[in-house]
Amino acid sequence: MQIFHRSTNTISRVSLFGAVFFIGILLWLFYDLEASPWTTQQNVARNQPLQFSHAHHAGAIGIDCRYCHTSVEKAAFAGIPPTKTCMNCHSQIWAQSPYLEPVRASYRTGESLQWNRVHDLPDFVYFNHAIHVNKGVGCETCHGRVDQMPLMWQAAPLQMAWCLECHRNPEKYLRPKDKVFTMGFLPAEDQLTMGRRLRKEYGLRSEALLTTCSTCHR
Amino acid sequence: MKKPKPDLVPIPPGQDRRVPVIEPGYTFASVTDKIGQIVLTRRTPVFWFFGFGISFLLMMALLASIGMLLFRGVGIWGVNIPIGWGFAIINFVWWIGIGHAGTLISAILLLLRQEWRTSINRFAEAMTLFAVACAGLFPVLHMGRPWLAYWLLPYPNTMALWPQWRSPLVWDVFAVSTYATVSALFWYVGLIPDFATLRDRARRKGFQIVYGMLSLGWRGSAQHWHRYETAYLLLAGLATPLVISVHTVVSFDFTVAITPGWHSTIFPPYFVAGAIYAGFAMVLTLSIPLRKLYGLEDFITLRHLQNMGKIMLATGLIVGYGYMVEAFMGWYSGSPGELYVTLNRMLGPYAKAYWALILCNIVTPQTLWFRKVRSTPWILFLVAMVVNVGMWLERFVIVVTSLHRDFLPSSWGMYHGTFWDWATFIGTIGLFLSLLFLFLRFLPMISIFEMRTLVPEAEVREEP
């Protein structure tokens, strides 16, 4: 006696193959999700308590990065400017602007401004700005065209694979030390030839050492 | 797969000639119905509910202890420095060992054309799967951070990292998962024709559909049988080296390490022998009560029990040889560490466990030399039980006594299982039995279509 209808033949085969594909796709989806901006927050502009525009300050006015991020050349942490730094100018310029009230308030009360962190490396990584800046890694290389960001966002995924990409062949990214803080830098010569030269010049360590675990993890 | 011609059937010499692999008077129909009945009957026997209930409670204990483990951390176990591995790995090896009989019976005995395998291979394979399931839990649970177990698998990730291929633990992952997969396939392939039988016997629509789906529409076509047997044979051929390799790889967990008492070349062979040993012990422990409860004495005859007894005796002797070589090497290696570990096993704080295991694994099985013992089910059952315990003790001795006193006396320590250690272990026994009871209830515990080949009717009378 016949238990199943003719159609079940097709259905059963389709579902059999379907299951395999489905699981495969699911896995691929998870991996993609993990690398996606949804996880990394890449290219997501963060709101800030204060409408501070890098595009204006760094881009239009052309203030040097180091004017605010003072410790970038000598410490692991680039440094977030104290309210005092803002007031250096804004006690004169836009001194009465309502936009800047939070700054003045902070300066009056001694209450810090509370910024939302944009570049938040994965935990258990010890990143040091000083060594990168001193070895000719430009701000732009990791932070993107800050001079074109009204609100700051994270230009790179900041995931380990991304770090390794540069640690494995730095010559792709190195630039002359005097160009570290310039935005939109275009090398006169071929990046690779320049990179190889600079790599020698800066005495960068071997790839083995640059990709050693304890270089970043302790 | 083979047509029994009396003159061709290799009947081993000795008393066994008189004990057939299936009692006379059975026909295609009676065999089919007798086995099919167990599954298709509406009335589930009382003892089933009883047994399943108890096993289920034990399984709950397992879940509880796993929950506790994940909440508090492996600290709830007895492990420490220097004894980084405790019950978890002991149980892992024990279960994996038990999980060897099924595939071995199905594959190797098939290749050796041992027809008596027919009536026991089905539930032996099931037992294998469930044992492997239990075993598979432990390597995951014993990790400090079990939820990261998938880091041992190769897959694309944002850290650009891979497993460390030189670590035997990674080999384990591949070996155990492969073994589980292949055994499962082997088991299922064997079930397909029987599913068809059940589909055709089942009266309730639901069962018809379920078994119908599982049978994939098997219709016993000669074409299909032809390919089917080829595939089955090939699988057997593949599973045979696999089954050997799995416990070899498990033994690598120890031999690759430099710890005295672990770092030894005898481990792979004697681990494999031990696995077969333990596996058959467990098959006996299960089959003896089962044939009684389900009245299958006609199918699982004394011949089966006797043969399994003989195999246990043989493998038991190999294992014994393993122990001797270990002790010998301890002295012969000339390394103080090795010698100390060997002596420490016999005289140290864990001497009791060591001598107990010698008693269980070497002394007790010697009784199997006597036909009386081999042909008395309840004695066989006791012997098998003792061997089960002994094999667990063996793993305990290997894992603990080697670690607790290694190279630097300054960091020697002691190990004792905690409540949670025991709860987890007993819990897995619960898991094992629960699965087994479900299997008995819903799947044919004996391969029906293979049994048909054994009844006299199956004889084709060729006209000369």
Added chain:
Amino acid sequence: MSDGARETGNGEKPGTQSRPGLPVYPPPAAMPPPDPLEPQPEVLDFRALALRRADERGGRPWRSLEELANTPEFSAMLHRDENAVALDPSGVDRRDLFKYLGASFALAGLTACTRQPTEKIVPYVRQPEEIIPGGHPLTYATAMTLGGTATGLLIESHQGRPTKAEGNPLHPASLGASDVFSQASLYGLYDPDRSQTLLYLEEIRPWPAFLGAIHAAIEAERAGRGAGLRLLTETVCSPTLARQIQELLKALPEAKWVQWEPAGRHNAREGARLAFGEYVEAIPHFDRADVIVSLDADFLSSGPAFLRATRDFSSRRRVGADGAGLNRLYAVESTPANTGAKADHRLPLRAGEVEGFARQLAAAVGLGEAGAAGVGPSAPERVKFVAALAEDLAKHRGRSLIVAGDGQPPAVHALAHAMNAALGNVGATVEFAAPPEAQPSDQLADLSALASDMDAGRVRTLLILGGNPVFTAPADFRFGERLQKVGLRIHLSPHVDETSVACHWHIPEAHFLESWSDARAFDGTASIVQPLIAPLYGGRSAHEVLAATSTEPERSGYDVVRDTWRPFLGGADFEAAWRRALHDGVIPGTASVSKNVTARAVPAPAPAAPPASGGLEVIFRPDPMIHDGRFANNGWLQELPKPLTKLTWDNAAIVSPATAGRHSLAKEDVVRLTVGGRSVDAAVWIEPGHADDSVTVHFGYGRTRAGKFGTGAGFNAYAIRASGALWIAAGGQIVKTGATHPLACTQMHQNMEGRDIVRAANVADFVRDPQFAHRLTKSPEDGETMYPTYPSDTHAWAMAIDLNQCVGCNACVVACQAENNIPVVGKDQVRRGREMHWLRIDHYYGGEPANPQHYLQPVPCMHCEKAPCELVCPVEATVHSAEGLNDMVYNRCVGTRYCSNNCPYKVRRFNFYHYSTQFRAPSLQMLTNPDVTVRWRGVMEKCTYCVQRINRVKIDSEIGNRTIRDGEITTACAQACPANAIVFGDLSDPASRVAQMRKDPRTYALLEELGTRPRTTYLAQVRNPNPALPEPVRRDWPTSFREETGQL
């Protein structure tokens, strides 16, 4: 393949099925799950904390805490919950609960998304110049006082959080080394159990209320010119405090000042007076002595400036191929201690017999009349010993040194002085100077006078500045009950302790890192004690309390200290001199000049104590770790294995094997120890080498009001310590109670089992065969390997440890703990063999069980070039760095513990529980070193050669385009080591010290026969025994399989 895995995962494993979504997701880049306890990962946590400073007065580093005041961490710290540091790890408390939630989220697969919570960045409003967030920590010089002398320290401060103590190279008592107490003082600073409020009869009072009360009391005393006023302090070595007290006494001449130091040096002082008629400090120069005799003196781990003593002593244990320059140490010892362990000849003697021995020796070295009396009959080998020793001393006139222990009666000290004089050592190997303490006194007499005064009701006001007399005073003074007869009782102490609860007023005492003061070192050198942080709990210093009694009650400690030094440092450029003093940590020209003293005739022996046949001799000693009990609540010190016994979290009644046999005692048996009619129940510990018929008890334990860690740990030896027999009591009785008390020991097995672990030889054999250490094992030569050699084009870090110099003082262990955020796990976990110390000091016995030789060996990670641990890690969590480090990547570790199983040195440690928060109240979180990861539950950890220090220097040198100088990078252990036994450096630089030491013939690698090629190597031990004496044979104890006690 993953198909197969999934097949099993979904199809055949109900077990895995029951835990959904477990192995499917891609990995989080960090350690999951997001633990609600640490909303921010530890590393960033402190950067954020540091940035939380929004105060214009933020110029000085210690101000930062005020900014912290509004952070949840800080408030949590103020009202910390009892569970935060619950001692029982198996107890489920709130923090655990959150942890569970975290874990269960993990199971739910939530960990798969590594989206990090949005963090705040909180910059300064006005940034102080010297603070660079994420930059180098700042270092300040200060000094720590203990037992009446000071040790100079350099304290590391991360954005206002003191995190690490190092020795001050400019300070004579330190020379850059540090001891366990100064290292652990940081833990004491953040101790969550410190008293936090000013109390009057257990009720909170404001400071002004106290000012009123004290003022009234002082005014009341003026009538009787202070007759009813008593001042009780510990031994004072602070010039400022002394000045303040003197001023008070000037105002109230009838008032009395009593000093009491339970572990004080009265005997040394009285001995000096016996010998010279005045209090003088003997300043030994161990580096100048060829032959050293210790009369029950543990000068390598206790006493004033034992750091300096160790440095000097071990400088003479460095041995060249010719074996020249090695000094020789004879130790006459009752309780085995580090000094005896290092001795070339050790004679176990009951403490009571040491005086007799000293007289014999005195006689033998020619002090005839001294030897005349008091020499009892003695064993022949003892006579032989004395003869040989005397001969050796005579051979080394002017180059020998005899020191007596603080536990020995004054007579022994006097004899030592006399012998040194007779041997012409005075001025050569020993000098004399004015004592560092402001007012040397017979503390015991003073205290008993005070006790009787209190009893007679003659004391109306008692001002107790520090110390815990109710707990530490001799039992027969019944100090606690007599104290109740005092009208007004004021107590200044860091904790609400036994004394505080017996007083009206309790004043929380500021930690020395929170307050201004000054202190003198053993040689009189003065240092300014400067604070690194504002008082966490509003504590007050003794100076401020004394100021309260003066005419200007509100004068700050800062001003008071400056007042003291203004005249000395010269008025003109006082500020400059002051700043220099602060910067250097020492005040030039304050060291006391050596004075010429002449020894009088050696005193006649006191009537001999009743022979010991009456019973056991009870020896009292301060605990090697928690001292007189003041550190009872210091987790680091509690968990630090005591030098030879390796006990933690407890003290014990220590007896010799023979004595134990006679009383049929086993380890952990509880006995009732009775002496002088008082008794206490104590757990027994058996220690080879202890004098027979003698039991040692360490006082300091058995606190009833110490805090989570201290309260209830061990037994109170003070209870049987009477003024009559402060250090040695005869006629003790010992009775088994039948009970047992579990003891947590970190090394159960102290027998080398005939393996060449610590390699040693006598100097003669060494000279004959300098390569002896190599000959012991057959190990593969460099060529003999099938593995490739990884070319090192860069640094090759390595460590060399000279076993001849190590004295086993434990400084390295606790320094490592402080540097690397190593958690405290508690007694139960230690008993389970789960202590976390990355660096341990192994101790083995050899030779005669009655008088064994001791072998000490610090064991950090060996950083094997062919590391067995790396081979078996399934996830590349431990791999080799290009510079030869054995890296451990915590966030990759899944915790299979395979690496630990396969580590032949067993130097790996595992987080079986969430130790990093288990015992860490929020205040202790502030102790964390931000440069080192805080490890998560289920993760393996181990010595990293302080990779954070390596990286810091590397980055600096790369930025500065310079090469790294040898010694520029040093590990925490090497930096702390007072014996200079540990040297760290770059092997690729042939000129480096470590490369040089590797060339030393004594160099060998531990278990080198395994072919692991360790980067950490040892220099074998070379003893220098007296040929005239039976050579102590290096014989191992017979192999034993005995089951160890003490393990769970």
Added chain:
Amino acid sequence: MTDFERHPDEGRPLYGLMAEFESPTELLAAARGAYESGYRKMDAYTPYPMHELTEALGIKPTKLPWLVLAGGILGCCSALFMMWFSATIHYPLNVGGRPLASWPMFIPITFEVTVLFASLAAVFGMLGMNGLPMPYHPVFNAPRFALASRDRFFLCIEVADPNFALEKTSLFLANQGARVVSEVEE
């Protein structure tokens, strides 16, 4: 007794003629007979595998073994390549000072993956070649066909066979000693 009744209202096309036998011997004989008399498009249905049928029905040897071999080789190569690539090219790390490509340590995994792929090839190859799963099949329409999985032996000659002619074939089958010969509809 054979019966030729056929319901004219049944419009379904015919699949073949199903003959039922009681013993393997009879079936074998019938099969041989059918083959000799030129029938090719036919199949036998038995409760257990009967080797004799293979030659009796002229079934060609299967290609399955080659498929399995291919699977094994694929598994072997992919495993080896994965390990070699990841350990030496993608992220070379110094692990315990061992060579980057420490091939002896790669053997176990290579072997396991080989076996896995081969087994998968065997099983799914077999199912695929047999056209399974196929829950619906015309033969199930045959009455009493359920007994094919119990104790009856069936031989089905399909309409597709050139020699097929309803009367002739059914008569032929009947003569072969079939207990029942029934028409099977698509």
